[in-house]
Amino acid sequence: MSLLQVDELSVRFETDDGNVHAVDRLSFALEEREVLGVVGESGCGKSVTFMSLLRLLPETAVVSGRATFGGVDLLAAPTPRLRRIRGKEIAFVFQEPMTSLNPAFTVGNQIGEVLRRHLGLGRREARGRARELLDLVRIPAPARRLDEYPHQLSGGMRQRVMIAMALACDPKVLIADEPTTALDVTIQAGILDLMRDIRERLGTAIVLITHNLGVVADIADRVIVMYAGRKAEEAPVHELFARPQHPYTIGLLGAVPRPGASRRLQEIPGRVPSLAELPSACAFAPRCPRADELTRTNVPELREVAPGHLVACFHPGPS
Amino acid sequence: MNGAPVVEVESLVKHFPLRGLGARGVVHAVDGVSFSIAPGEMLGLVGESGSGKSTVAACIMRLLEPTEGSIRLLGEDITHLSRRELRPLRRNMHMVFQDPYSSLDPRMTCGQIVAEPLVVQRLLDGRGVDRRVDELFDRVGLRAELRHRYPHELSGGQRQRIGLARALAVSPKLLVADEPVSALDVSVQASILNLLRELQEDLGFSCLFITHDLATVEYLCDRVAVMYLGQIVELAPTAELFASPKHPYTQALLSAAVVPDPVAQRARVRIVLEGDVPSPVEPPSGCRFRTRCPFEPRSAPASHEQEPPLLEVTPGHHVACHLVRLGGEGPRPVEAVEAAS
Numbered sequence: 001m002s003l004l005q006v007d008e009l010s011v012r013f014e015t016d017d018g019n020v021h022a023v024d025r026l027s028f029a030l031e032e033r034e035v036l037g038v039v040g041e042s043g044c045g046k047s048v049t050f051m052s053l054l055r056l057l058p059e060t061a062v063v064s065g066r067a068t069f070g071g072v073d074l075l076a077a078p079t080p081r082l083r084r085i086r087g088k089e090i091a092f093v094f095q096e097p098m099t100s101l102n103p104a105f106t107v108g109n110q111i112g113e114v115l116r117r118h119l120g121l122g123r124r125e126a127r128g129r130a131r132e133l134l135d136l137v138r139i140p141a142p143a144r145r146l147d148e149y150p151h152q153l154s155g156g157m158r159q160r161v162m163i164a165m166a167l168a169c170d171p172k173v174l175i176a177d178e179p180t181t182a183l184d185v186t187i188q189a190g191i192l193d194l195m196r197d198i199r200e201r202l203g204t205a206i207v208l209i210t211h212n213l214g215v216v217a218d219i220a221d222r223v224i225v226m227y228a229g230r231k232a233e234e235a236p237v238h239e240l241f242a243r244p245q246h247p248y249t250i251g252l253l254g255a256v257p258r259p260g261a262s263r264r265l266q267e268i269p270g271r272v273p274s275l276a277e278l279p280s281a282c283a284f285a286p287r288c289p290r291a292d293e294l295t296r297t298n299v300p301e302l303r304e305v306a307p308g309h310l311v312a313c314f315h316p317g318p319s
Numbered sequence: 320m321n322g323a324p325v326v327e328v329e330s331l332v333k334h335f336p337l338r339g340l341g342a343r344g345v346v347h348a349v350d351g352v353s354f355s356i357a358p359g360e361m362l363g364l365v366g367e368s369g370s371g372k373s374t375v376a377a378c379i380m381r382l383l384e385p386t387e388g389s390i391r392l393l394g395e396d397i398t399h400l401s402r403r404e405l406r407p408l409r410r411n412m413h414m415v416f417q418d419p420y421s422s423l424d425p426r427m428t429c430g431q432i433v434a435e436p437l438v439v440q441r442l443l444d445g446r447g448v449d450r451r452v453d454e455l456f457d458r459v460g461l462r463a464e465l466r467h468r469y470p471h472e473l474s475g476g477q478r479q480r481i482g483l484a485r486a487l488a489v490s491p492k493l494l495v496a497d498e499p500v501s502a503l504d505v506s507v508q509a510s511i512l513n514l515l516r517e518l519q520e521d522l523g524f525s526c527l528f529i530t531h532d533l534a535t536v537e538y539l540c541d542r543v544a545v546m547y548l549g550q551i552v553e554l555a556p557t558a559e560l561f562a563s564p565k566h567p568y569t570q571a572l573l574s575a576a577v578v579p580d581p582v583a584q585r586a587r588v589r590i591v592l593e594g595d596v597p598s599p600v601e602p603p604s605g606c607r608f609r610t611r612c613p614f615e616p617r618s619a620p621a622s623h624e625q626e627p628p629l630l631e632v633t634p635g636h637h638v639a640c641h642l643v644r645l646g647g648e649g650p651r652p653v654e655a656v657e658a659a660s
Contacts, residue, residue, distance in 0.1 A: 041504040041505060041506060140594075155368075156595065185531065185533075185575045185576050185577075186367065186571055186572060186592050187367075188577070189574075189575035189577075189589055189591055193589070212577065213505075214576070214577025214578055214584065215577055216579075217577065217578065217580055217584040218581075218584045218585070238581050238582065241579070241582075251506060252505055252506060254509075255505050255508065255509035256509075256534065256579050257535055258578060258579065258580070259537060259561065259578055265509035265512055265513050266509060267506075267510040268509070268510075271474045271507070272504060
């Protein structure tokens with residue numbers, strides 16, 4: 001059985017200007033010890049998907065579907081039950097390490113809070129464990145750092161503190177939303193190494209939400225490509241990069257400049273669609289070179305083209 | 320790419336005094352940067368946040384007045400010119416900004432935005448401006464009816480095209496582009512980079528392209544300058560820099576950039592730098608990179624005592640490192656990994 005099984009997840013926001021469909025009937029599974037990359041551009045629903053699983057969205061969000069984790073449906077569980085899972089068994093790391101830490105409390109205090117709340121540790125025990133955690137995320141001189149405030153740390157160090165907090169209760173799942181986007185490349189490299197190390201040493205399953213295909217290529221075992229709230233393609237990482245089938249995936253891969261290649265970059269015409277109405281067609285059709293009558297009037301279902309390789313396209317295949 | 324340089328930057332220094340109660344000292348944003356850009360050349364200026372690359376751009380555009388050093392635009396010294404004296408020269412240089420949302424006036428139509436430099440420079444009469452704006456919209460791939468729209472009605476990619484059209488309106492000799500695509504989605508970035516390359520080939524302007532993304536530089540630029548903590552540590556033709564980086568920082572930067580290819584990416588040897596970038600208020604003595612250099616203390620005590628000059632070690636390849644000798648021999652990236660382990 002999968003560690004986390006999501007079935008037919010839909011998320012809709014009710015706004016004054018009508019409904020916005022952020023996620024549409026998304027299903028996927030997360031296995032133990034796995035690094036799952038979730039890729040897509042802004043507005044594709046990749047962050048909303050995981051926020052909705054932990055019920056972190058505002059009340060204007062209407063969520064339906066099922067998300068089974070350890071025999072519990074996260075979307076239906078009573079709030080106290082969910083609280084014991086959120087932050088303890090499933091932990092979140094956000095993109096902005098500057099704004100997700102509280103500037104008024106020391107690092108030790110903030111990590112300690114998680115430990116006291118979820119594990120019921122005393123003040124001294126919590127401090128000792130917090131020091132171990134800082135050591136785990138390879139922050140030099142951890143004892144000294146415990147008494148520092150977030151503003152005294154660099155961006156990379158803050159992100160390490162965030163990861164330390166997320167790991168405080170030894171979670172089974174770590175959801176990292178663009179964890180390296182705000183960081184410089186040399187710092188990003190260190191954070192990616194750290195996540196790899198955490199998976200190896202602690203066996204934590206990691207969901208890595210990103211727009212950066214390079215990051216996915218570096219660390220993911222399996223990849224889901226999202227477009228306009230739907231899954232466009234899913235495959236093991238090597239399979240996806242070697243044999244992409246969906247024209248959107250192919251477009252994304254061709255749009256990135258690569259070392260040594262000076263050919264013209266492939267463009268995807270048009271723009272990311274608005275999610276105001278859910279088209280009863282392939283959402284990518286207006287930008288797709290393979291679009292025809294069929295794609296403009298029907299929603300493509302996912303089909304398996306190779307073991308573990310799913311594509312939602314009427315005309316899949318290499319370019 | 321012959322002829323006199325379009326822009327020459329000589330020993331440029333820009334310091335910002337620290338403000339606030341009891342604050343003392345200065346931020347050494349840029350500390351002795353020299354380079355020039357030939358006609359029709361694209362120079363990439365690469366560095367991480369805080370390296371001073373945007374400050375260099377702002378000094379060249381004279382949005383800031385340099386503390387020391389000189390900037391010559393088409394042979395004319397513009398380092399300390401007043402706003403009024405600068406105005407006629409502004410037709411020779413223009414800028415594209417990072418954020419296509421905040422760099423366009425929300426109260427002007429897109430047509431007015433693109434026309435503004437022409438109106439300010441009084442280059443054409445009313446009808447001429449009109450024709451020129453039409454031509455520019457066509458040139459950057461925007462439909463003419465967007466002239467009457469406001470920026471908020473456009474997508475990020477379209478807005479950045481407006482930014483480009485505005486920058487090119489007066490046919491500048493130099494275009495300064497500060498991270499022009501980093502705020503855009505991947506699928507949109509490609510079209511803007513392609514457009515910039517096409518425009519440069521057709522119009523032949525020189526370009527200072529500022530970015531933190533190495534792959535983009537490799538795609539666009541003829542030469543690359545790498546900055547670290549306010550100084551250029553390496554400057555070379557693009558192909559040469561990517562094939563044989565000589566400065567340990569460039570080597571680390573290249574090794575850390577991720578490539579969208581799992582086979583190649585996982586086979587790469589990564590040089591992980593220890594520690595953080597030091598504060599620009601008190602940069603390290605001698606070599607500024609020494610606190611994170613994987614080869615330290617190999618060049619001590621020189622690394623503590625002397626600032627390594629930016630030397631031309633092989634034709635066209637400049638490096639500022641005590642370990643790199645004339646002829647270009649220096650530490651190899653593999654040694655850095657061995658030194659670390």
